[in-house]
Amino acid sequence: MKTVLILGGGTAGTMIANKLSARLDRSDWRVIVIDKDDIHDYQPGYLFIPFGINTPEQVRRSMHTFLAEGVELVMGEVDIVEPEAKLVRLEGGREIAYDYLVIATGTTPRPDQTPGMLGDEWHRSVGEFYTFEGAIALRDALRRFDGGRVVMHITELPIKCPVAPLEFVMLADDYLRERGLRERSEIVYVTPLDGAFTKPVASRELGHHLEQRNIPVEPDFMIERVDQERKVIVSYDEREVAYDLLVTVPLNMGADFVARSGLGDELNYVPVDKHTMRSTAYDTIFALGDASNLPTSKAGSVAHFSVEIFVENFLQLAAGKPMTHSFDGHANCFVESGGGKALLLDFNYDTEPLTGTFPLPKVGPMSLLKESRANHLGKLAFRHIYWNILLPGRPMPLPAAMSMSGKNVE
Structure with a gap:
């Protein structure tokens, strides 16, 4: 039996665990998540706490409740990764072997x-x-x-x-x-x-x-x-x-164990291929979410879209096929501007944020680079989407790749 070991149970780590658990043959694969505690926070909600828009209780849940049945959860702090031996050692001495490693320990x-x-x-x-x-x-x-x-x-x-x-x-x-x-x-x-x-x-x-x-x-x-x-x-x-x-x-810096393991840059982010999220140093290691050095925003939307690409590629890899899917750096960010309005940015590696409508041309209902009430309501609604659709790994109606549809190109 092969093991995919996921370090970190945040947005990217939880999504990956749930999606792989649902699509890999469980008789052939183990999916293991390691995290230091059982806390999962909706981090975009932190911004609203100082203004009384969110309460602390609205942004914090137990992590294990979002992991699919069959995903193994190990509580512990990572001490070091030994990539040549394909081994992760936890503080306290426990060792866990892997066939593929996903580093999703975020930024701090x-x-x-x-x-x-x-x-x-x-x-x-x-x-x-x-x-x-x-x-x-x-x-x-x-x-x-x-x-x-x-x-x-x-x-x-x-x-x-x-x-x-x-x-x-x-x-x-x-x-x-x-x-x-x-x-x-x-x-x-x-x-x-x-x-x-x-x-x-x-x-x-x-x-x-x-x-x-x-x-x-x-x-x-x-x-x-x-x-x-x-x-x-x-x-x-x-x-x-x-x-x-x-x-x-x-x-902001990545996890200390990344530095101890010789896997990171000067800020402890893992250098990866920007289209596949695969480590540039080790073929059996990937890094997703804020833990990587992807040249795009460290944001939940990037975690979401890149995970979609990673999962499709990993299934090909597990089947002995070449990876054919490519992440384009797609990021989608609401910008709360006060007064019950917000802006929306949609961009990728090659295209900066433009004006227009999203997700449908002319119809919207959201506006790009322009304040609107619809954008504000979209941002507020996303907390429910995060807990109930995104984390469990359910399908989202947005494609992982950025679309130029609805954007105004000068």
């Missing part, structure tokens, strides 16, 4: 990598919303906030869900207006990029939305340190940005 905020970020004010006047605990602490900090300067800061790219910081400042604008605090508050967006977003057309459009809300952008800011005592962040070129409440996106 690392505030310890920036001098001064961690300290007495961490999760108080210096906050973040990329962890469950951080989102709750930021909710409490915003409740205490009585006016002043809110600074949204990005340390370095890549980060999980690169539109989330933009969503935060627009939702914060709404939140402070509702509380009567906006006139005595500033919101500043500090980024290492030269604009609001990575893609030029989207950057212009999103930058326009920030201008309308009187949210200035401080571009090309490469942080050197946080000075919690003086309440400033300092760049390598000695620019300073003062804050009363700093909301930061720390450096």
